[in-house]
Amino acid sequence: MDALKLCEHYFRVAERRTPPPQWVPWEGHYKWRYVEKLPQQALLQKLARQITGLKSLSILLSAGFLQEVGVLFRVLDEISEDVSFISLGLIHSDWTENHRRYLEYFWRESDADGPPTIQRKKIRAFVNRRGGLSDPSSADRVGREIHQAYSDYIHARSAPIMAMVKGPPPNFFLDGIRDPIPRFAYEEQVPSYFYRALGSAFMVIKVSAPTEVEACYRDLKAWEVSNHELIL
Numbered sequence: 001m002d003a004l005k006l007c008e009h010y011f012r013v014a015e016r017r018t019p020p021p022q023w024v025p026w027e028g029h030y031k032w033r034y035v036e037k038l039p040q041q042a043l044l045q046k047l048a049r050q051i052t053g054l055k056s057l058s059i060l061l062s063a064g065f066l067q068e069v070g071v072l073f074r075v076l077d078e079i080s081e082d083v084s085f086i087s088l089g090l091i092h093s094d095w096t097e098n099h100r101r102y103l104e105y106f107w108r109e110s111d112a113d114g115p116p117t118i119q120r121k122k123i124r125a126f127v128n129r130r131g132g133l134s135d136p137s138s139a140d141r142v143g144r145e146i147h148q149a150y151s152d153y154i155h156a157r158s159a160p161i162m163a164m165v166k167g168p169p170p171n172f173f174l175d176g177i178r179d180p181i182p183r184f185a186y187e188e189q190v191p192s193y194f195y196r197a198l199g200s201a202f203m204v205i206k207v208s209a210p211t212e213v214e215a216c217y218r219d220l221k222a223w224e225v226s227n228h229e230l231i232l
Helices: 003-017 040-065 064-092 097-106 120-130 136-154 158-164 180-187 190-209 210-226
Strands: 021-028 030-031
Touching: 003 040, 003 190, 003 210, 040 064, 040 097, 040 180, 040 190, 040 210, 064 097, 064 158, 064 180, 097 120, 120 136, 120 158, 136 158, 136 190, 190 210
Parallel strands: none
Antiparallel strands: 021 030
């Protein structure tokens, strides 16, 4: 089974074990909302976005929209960190004030309620240390560098945008970059994002459906063995 199908399968397993959204009154009409606001419900939502992000990634890459792929890489990086941050806090019974503040922000209905209360570097630091990395400081540094690189795509800074120009004469490609040379750098990273999504699915299952952990782990390791040459 491919990574995306595995992620969807285990998403549905976790979904069945998680208290569902409810159809509640909202400003004169109704909306689906998680009224309990449990960490497990936040994890399910994050995994849903990780899965749809992977589907979007494939579409954008096939069309040659490399700038937009860079934006999605940043989004998927953060979602993966968020899933690990919440899951590891629960698994290790190390639920901190930062977790509480993170979920408080997560459940807000609008940015008008205030900016994020937890810096990305604090989330990354918790994940790298609670995740058992042998050199968490180096992981912190690499994470910051990757975060900054993809921030340039999100904020549309000049340097990455100029990769859209081909010539001579100079001309902006507005319908996707078909040149295989710049595309390769993006394409070779894609399998790692599918692998990390499988890791997220495993973390969510461990928290939300522990009876399925062994099966999920077997599937994760089988995919890893079959695709090890593709994972960066």
